[in-house]
Amino acid sequence: MTMTQDWLQHLNSDQRQAVTHPAGPLLVLAGAGSGKTRVLTHRIAFLIAEQGVAPHQIVAMTFTNKAAQEMRERVDQLLDGHGQAGQVTISTFHSLGARILRRHAPAAGLEWNFSIYDDADQRRLITRILDEAGDERARADVRRLQSYIDACKNRGWTPSQAHENAHDARAEADAELYANYQRALTQAGAVDFGDLILGVLVLFREHPDLAKQYSQRWQHVLVDEFQDTNPAQYELLDHLTLAHNNLTVVGDDDQAIYRWRGATVANILGFEDANEAAARVKLEQNYRSTSVILEAANDVIARNDRRHAKKLWTERQGGEPIVAFTGADDREEAAYVAETIFDMARQGGNFDDVAIFYRTNAQGRLFEEQLRQWGVPYRIIGGLSFYAREEIKDLLAYLRCALNPRDDVATARVINTPRRGIGKTTLEKLTAATSVPGVESLQGALLLTLEDRPAQNDLFAARRPRPSNPTERLLIETVEELSGVSRRGIDEFWKILEATRDDLLHYEELTPVLERLIERISYFEHLERTDSESAEDRTRNVGELLSAIEEFEQDPNSEALIASVQEAMPDDLDDLLTTAPASLRLRAFLDRSALVQSTDGDNGPGQAVTMMTIHGSKGLEFPTVFVAGLEEETFPSLRDPGDSEELAEERRLAYVAITRAEDRLYMTNARRRRVYGQFKDTEPSRFLLDIDPSRLIIDPRSAAKELDYARDRRKRLGAPHGEFPEPQMPSQGGALYDFNQAPSSDEHLAQDTPDWESNFSQSPQEWDVTHTPAGDDQLIGVTVSHSRFGIGEVVSVSGSGDKARLTVDFPAVGQQTVIRKFLKVLG
DNA sequence: CCCTGGATGCTTTTT
DNA sequence: GCATCCAGGG
Numbered sequence: 001m002t003m004t005q006d007w008l009q010h011l012n013s014d015q016r017q018a019v020t021h022p023a024g025p026l027l028v029l030a031g032a033g034s035g036k037t038r039v040l041t042h043r044i045a046f047l048i049a050e051q052g053v054a055p056h057q058i059v060a061m062t063f064t065n066k067a068a069q070e071m072r073e074r075v076d077q078l079l080d081g082h083g084q085a086g087q088v089t090i091s092t093f094h095s096l097g098a099r100i101l102r103r104h105a106p107a108a109g110l111e112w113n114f115s116i117y118d119d120a121d122q123r124r125l126i127t128r129i130l131d132e133a134g135d136e137r138a139r140a141d142v143r144r145l146q147s148y149i150d151a152c153k154n155r156g157w158t159p160s161q162a163h164e165n166a167h168d169a170r171a172e173a174d175a176e177l178y179a180n181y182q183r184a185l186t187q188a189g190a191v192d193f194g195d196l197i198l199g200v201l202v203l204f205r206e207h208p209d210l211a212k213q214y215s216q217r218w219q220h221v222l223v224d225e226f227q228d229t230n231p232a233q234y235e236l237l238d239h240l241t242l243a244h245n246n247l248t249v250v251g252d253d254d255q256a257i258y259r260w261r262g263a264t265v266a267n268i269l270g271f272e273d274a275n276e277a278a279a280r281v282k283l284e285q286n287y288r289s290t291s292v293i294l295e296a297a298n299d300v301i302a303r304n305d306r307r308h309a310k311k312l313w314t315e316r317q318g319g320e321p322i323v324a325f326t327g328a329d330d331r332e333e334a335a336y337v338a339e340t341i342f343d344m345a346r347q348g349g350n351f352d353d354v355a356i357f358y359r360t361n362a363q364g365r366l367f368e369e370q371l372r373q374w375g376v377p378y379r380i381i382g383g384l385s386f387y388a389r390e391e392i393k394d395l396l397a398y399l400r401c402a403l404n405p406r407d408d409v410a411t412a413r414v415i416n417t418p419r420r421g422i423g424k425t426t427l428e429k430l431t432a433a434t435s436v437p438g439v440e441s442l443q444g445a446l447l448l449t450l451e452d453r454p455a456q457n458d459l460f461a462a463r464r465p466r467p468s469n470p471t472e473r474l475l476i477e478t479v480e481e482l483s484g485v486s487r488r489g490i491d492e493f494w495k496i497l498e499a500t501r502d503d504l505l506h507y508e509e510l511t512p513v514l515e516r517l518i519e520r521i522s523y524f525e526h527l528e529r530t531d532s533e534s535a536e537d538r539t540r541n542v543g544e545l546l547s548a549i550e551e552f553e554q555d556p557n558s559e560a561l562i563a564s565v566q567e568a569m570p571d572d573l574d575d576l577l578t579t580a581p582a583s584l585r586l587r588a589f590l591d592r593s594a595l596v597q598s599t600d601g602d603n604g605p606g607q608a609v610t611m612m613t614i615h616g617s618k619g620l621e622f623p624t625v626f627v628a629g630l631e632e633e634t635f636p637s638l639r640d641p642g643d644s645e646e647l648a649e650e651r652r653l654a655y656v657a658i659t660r661a662e663d664r665l666y667m668t669n670a671r672r673r674r675v676y677g678q679f680k681d682t683e684p685s686r687f688l689l690d691i692d693p694s695r696l697i698i699d700p701r702s703a704a705k706e707l708d709y710a711r712d713r714r715k716r717l718g719a720p721h722g723e724f725p726e727p728q729m730p731s732q733g734g735a736l737y738d739f740n741q742a743p744s745s746d747e748h749l750a751q752d753t754p755d756w757e758s759n760f761s762q763s764p765q766e767w768d769v770t771h772t773p774a775g776d777d778q779l780i781g782v783t784v785s786h787s788r789f790g791i792g793e794v795v796s797v798s799g800s801g802d803k804a805r806l807t808v809d810f811p812a813v814g815q816q817t818v819i820r821k822f823l824k825v826l827g
Numbered sequence: 828c829c830c831t832g833g834a835t836g837c838t839t840t841t842t
Numbered sequence: 843g844c845a846t847c848c849a850g851g852g
Contacts, residue, residue, distance in 0.1 A: 063841090063842070064841090064842075065842085092842070093842075094842050095842090118842095119841090119842095140836095193841090193842055194842095196842080197842095257840075258840080258841080258842095260839080260840065260841095261840080261841065261842080359839070359840075360838060360839050360840070361838085361839085361840085362838065362839090382840095382841080385841095416828095419828085419829075421828065421829095422828090423828045423829075424828085425828085426828090485828070486828085594842095595842070596842095613839085613840060613841095614840080615839090615840045615841070616840090616841085634839095637838085637839055637840085639839080649840095653840080675838095676836090676837070676838090
């Protein structure tokens with residue numbers, strides 16, 4: 001039996017057709033749950049094993065690192081024993097862009113060593129430019145300008161193209177700012193996210209030979225989630241397929257949810273027009289959900305027009321009805337979800353099987369609170385990224401500006417952190433001096449204050465201030481004449497930079513470099529001084545950063561990344577600092593931390609409920625799904641009610657949410673919700689009302705019974721929509737839950753909370769919730785720390801040894817019951 | 828220059 | 843409700 005036949009057995013005929021498509025453009029319209037990743041991974045394997053394509057001739061692009069990671073693993077499995085999977089390039093659009101740009105930095109007008117600015121950095125830079133220009137629209141407009149610049153880049157427009165496309169005064173002013181911004185970025189030796197794509201486009205436009213080389217190197221290009229590509233990414237694909245047009249795109253127009261980020265469904269809707277020879281395969285069999293869930297999803301999406309016609313079907317006929325619940329307010333909604341999950345777990349359910357989705361990150365907080373009350377373990381995906389935390393950004397900024405002296409945003413961030421007397425005025429003077437030729441950067445300006453220029457400064461060797469007029473001369477003098485506190489502060493800061501650069505030269509590993517930096521700037525003391533309450537948490541985060549670096553250095557995958565950074569380095573580069581091994585590692589690590597959203601998600605052992613925004617849920621599936629906040633204004637969240645495209649996208653978002661569910665789906669809303677701290681009455685989401693009532697049952701504990709919905713629905717739709725079924729009990733049954741008596745965190749948890757993390761997954765039936773044996777009394781009063789709850793004091797103990805259950809009073813979250821082995825005894 | 832307390836404005840969604 | 847910004851006093 002050949003390999004092909006072996007694989008084909010696992011594929012349906014449509015999937016097989018897509019997998020074995022020989023060459024040329026191919027559009028795979030893959031409905032939710034129809035096995036698109038399967039098709040992509042099998043196709044890669046097919047090309048290698050059956051078509052004789054070398055692994056390094058294949059590139060597959062995704063949008064998220066998670067997707068890339070998963071694809072890599074699955075290709076790896078398929079090619080097991082052939083050891084070739086590692087040579088296939090599987091990457092996000094942005095990571096690939098970063099690699100290509102580094103590789104050809106000089107041709108792209110960049111230094112090899114460029115920094116990648118995230119959106120906070122981007123905002124700071126825009127603010128600075130507006131300030132310098134004395135532009136009064138400043139503050140209020142920063143965000144708008146930021147999205148304007150992004151929008152340009154998403155379209156593939158350079159500043160001059162933006163200018164050509166500006167048709168009124170304001171647009172021209174915006175384009176002007178874009179040009180200034182771009183100049184500032186270049187001067188800072190930096191690129192933003194948009195440049196990771198646009199920069200490559202410009203490179204390819206100006207050097208068609210390069211584009212051709214890449215398209216010859218990669219003979220087959222595969223793209224996941226094609227419906228979410230923007231025009232810039234589309235053009236990139238054009239360049240990459242110049243030599244062959246072997247482009248496989250997989251996507252689902254019904255799941256296009258990134259229009260706001262510049263994606264255009266036109267790419268997928270018009271793919272066949274743009275590629276006349278394109279073959280098309282439709283995947284319509286859903287392997288994920290019950291027919292009830294699938295039909296509900298269809299009820300919602302059917303109201304959109306301009307779709308590729310397709311009809312999803314499943315062999316899983318029937319299934320549990322969707323459970324709807326309305327809370328009196330948002331807190332009650334969250335309490336319902338938490339309790340329902342708690343009950344499921346009692347009946348033997350698995351936390352890993354459950355997910356909660358919401359429209360905005362802010363909604364997550366209430367669920368956190370309630371899950372905690374019920375002792376249900378959870379993890380949050382997305383939200384504030386690990387790398388977005390203050391303390392992490394500070395330390396990374398130090399490393400960034402040590403490595404790239406021109407990185408002004410990073411320099412400005414830490415020049416006075418911890419406080420060393422360099423205040424606003426001094427910073428302004430320094431910044432002003434950067435406009436003088438030969439100074440160029442903040443660090444260049446710092447040098448002006450130093451008596452004798454440090455020998456180490458190859459970095460600046462060629463640079464001397466070259467003021468060409470009295471104004472510029474004045475700017476230089478202003479800095480040279482700085483004295484007292486700020487001068488000492490600058491000295492101190494400079495010494496820190498030098499010492500860090502020295503460490504980068506002399507240590508092989510990154511960890512000691514960072515450790516010594518932390519020590520040198522007394523960072524932990526700084527944390528304690530600025531906010532002693534959060535200091536413990538932040539200190540732990542810094543610890544996590546250190547482990548992340550260590551892990552990164554030990555991960556065999558990073559070797560490839562580090563190697564690619566080295567490979568990207570020009571041969572004639574003889575700068576000691578930038579070629580040192582630790583510098584290479586640092587560059588690679590910084591790239592990764594800029595491009596990877598967070599370390600959340602795969603962390604933490606043990607079972608946990610997953611919470612995230614609906615956007616974050618794309619591509620995932622869970623046996624049980626809660627979709628929360630189904631209210632007008634919240635979901636759909638319509639900023640511009642007149643924009644029908646916006647509503648269509650919200651609808652697709654609802655479609656994505658519903659189709660994540662395999663077996664059980666809960667849809668919840670609240671009658672009133674706190675918005676900006678104020679209660680606001682709400683109406684049920686139109687998406688809820690779009691679902692045929694026969695697929696729903698209303699939980700009897702719901703604050704809104706059947707008729708409320710019926711009335712709302714009729715009012716909204718203007719016509720009766722068939723008879724509504726009698727209210728039914730949910731399949732879980734059970735007594736009404738009195739929401740006025742939510743479990744108090746001490747009593748309830750101390751006695752009834754089973755110890756999920758250690759016992760639950762193995763033998764949930766064996767919990768003994770009434771038996772609480774007396775335990776080690778010595779632990780009472782002891783201070784302990786927990787990875788999530790922070791520091792607390794032990795109140796009571798039951799059981800003994802590692803499995804003992806301790807009730808701990810955490811100032812941050814109140815009393816919680818935790819297993820001994822998850823606690824660290826502090827004293 | 829640094830800290831504080833009060834005013835302000837804000838929320839989609841993410842690489 | 844919360845984070846960020848700003849003015850004013852130390």
